[in-house]
Amino acid sequence: MVLKPPPRGGAAGAAAAAEQQLVAYLPWPLRDWEASHEHTEQRTKQHTLTADGDAVALAIVLPGEPSIEDRAIGDLTLILTSAAHAQVAVGWVLHPDFQGQGYAREAAAALLDLAAGLGAHRIAATVDAANEPSLALCERLGMRKEATFHQDRHDQTGWRDTVIYALTAAEWLGRRVPAADTTTTAGAH
Numbered sequence: 001m002v003l004k005p006p007p008r009g010g011a012a013g014a015a016a017a018a019e020q021q022l023v024a025y026l027p028w029p030l031r032d033w034e035a036s037h038e039h040t041e042q043r044t045k046q047h048t049l050t051a052d053g054d055a056v057a058l059a060i061v062l063p064g065e066p067s068i069e070d071r072a073i074g075d076l077t078l079i080l081t082s083a084a085h086a087q088v089a090v091g092w093v094l095h096p097d098f099q100g101q102g103y104a105r106e107a108a109a110a111l112l113d114l115a116a117g118l119g120a121h122r123i124a125a126t127v128d129a130a131n132e133p134s135l136a137l138c139e140r141l142g143m144r145k146e147a148t149f150h151q152d153r154h155d156q157t158g159w160r161d162t163v164i165y166a167l168t169a170a171e172w173l174g175r176r177v178p179a180a181d182t183t184t185t186a187g188a189h
């Protein structure tokens, strides 16, 4: 697996297609393909994390996988939430065809490595309380459940709860979860 800036075209298109099926727990509206593609393109334009709110998107790519060539199977987001306090937030989206195989965990582990390498002090994830796969991913990464906000958001389905997971970079580097799960032989990636 490789993480890289999503190239214009194929990777952005793949991520955009995935978006349409994956927005249930994301703070994104359901977009048609064109709007979704444009949104992905916009997200890939940022290459630096300098000011609060800056966000960098990285494509998750499986090199040498002939059936999907070099298209993205999902993407990651790294957001600088506070430069002064070295705070970052992470996010992840995986195309449904590639879920349940450990790819998100592998990619997220690399993202936490990147965040730590860039000098982040604390890494947080904001997750809808009903988003079981994302909550499970946070747990697998060893992130700490720090807060649950009860009915802090409202959408077309009603009031929603939000869970905050986090860990410090030192904690991550100290008890880093191996990207490849050596306890299982499934999906040798």
Ligand SMILES: CC(C)(COP(=O)(O)OP(=O)(O)OC[C@H]1O[C@@H](n2cnc3c(N)ncnc32)[C@H](O)[C@@H]1OP(=O)(O)O)[C@@H](O)C(=O)NCCC(=O)NCCS
Binding pocket: 022, 023, 025, 026, 091, 092, 093, 094, 095, 098, 099, 100, 101, 102, 103, 104, 105, 106, 126, 127, 128, 131, 133, 134, 136, 137, 140, 180, 181, 184, 185, 186, 187, 188, 189
């Ligand atoms: C959140 C999301 C990225 C999680 O993806 P995922 O594929 O479930 O996560 P993982 O990579 O950790 O995979 C874990 C599953 O793969 C299985 N697996 C299979 N082979 C594996 C391997 N070699 N290594 C690790 N896990 C493996 C695990 O057993 C686990 O299965 P389970 O869910 O039945 O317990 C995905 O559900 C998603 O894109 N959701 C929509 C977008 C979204 O909501 N994003 C989050 C916003 S906060």
